Amino acid sequence: DCIGSTELFHISVSPDKGHPAPGATGLPAPADRAPVLADPGRELPRGQVGRLAIKGPTGCKYLADERQSNYVQGGWNLTGDAYLIDDDGQFVYQARTDDMIISGGYNIAGPEVERALLLHPKVAECGVIGVADADRGQIVKAFVVPKPGHEPDEALARELQEFVKKTIAPYKYPRAVEFRSSLPRTETGKLQRFKLRQAP
Structure with missing residues (x-):
């Protein structure tokens, strides 16, 4: 229900108890600045997905450790999370930044496309x-495992593409669809997207 980081020593974004917003993480702590950035220093308008950045009165340094340059850029602490700010100023989580896709200038959250695909009755599993x-x-x-009885062919790929276009913003649809019999997962069932990225 909130987001914080070891580097900042405290919670930076948490629910506004006076105005709860379903699906939103909440609002920044009073002492913190928390824009959503396209690049360090370039703030995005509300409704656009970007990297959550935090700047406040606390923090730490990794000194000679390479994590310092990865985590702190342009004076901002980059949490590794992708967010958007809605019309009410609430912060809404989208994905880890590792799972963000930048296509034609648009920031697309892979998990959002996965959720759309999983709404299709012929999809058993997917990874984006x-x-x-x-x-x-x-x-x-999209890597898709069809449900039994459905042929993994071009017709199904086109059907899934059109379905995603109608379910979420059309520009987020998967331009490539690969069918698999299974997807790589951890012992606890978590999807291993990094293995999909390593696929030839």
């Missing part, structure tokens, strides 16, 4: 990543 593309930088690629 970004893959390199000469024109768009990246495109959305």
Whole structure:
């Protein structure tokens, strides 16, 4: 119900008990600044997905450790989380930044596309990543395990693409669909997207 980090020593965004917003993490702590950034220093308007950045009265340094340059950029502490700020100023979690796909200038959260695909009655499992593309930088690629009795063919791929276009913003649809019999998961069932990224 909130987000904090070891580096900042406290919770930075938490629910507004006076105005709870379902699905939102909440509002920044009074002493913190917490914009959503496209790049360190370039703040995004409300409704656009970017990297959550925190700047406040506390923090720590890794000194000679490379984590310092990865975590602190342009004076901002980058949490590794992708957020958007809604019209009411509430912070709404989208994904880990590792799972964000930048395609044609748009920030697309892979887990959001996965949730849309899982609404389709022919999809048993799916995983979504970004893959390199000469024109768009990246495109959305979906790895899909169909439910038994459904043929993993081009017709199903097109059906899933059209379904996603109608379910979420059309530009987020998977331009590439690859069917699999299973997806890589940990012993506890967590999807291992990094293994999908390593796939040839």
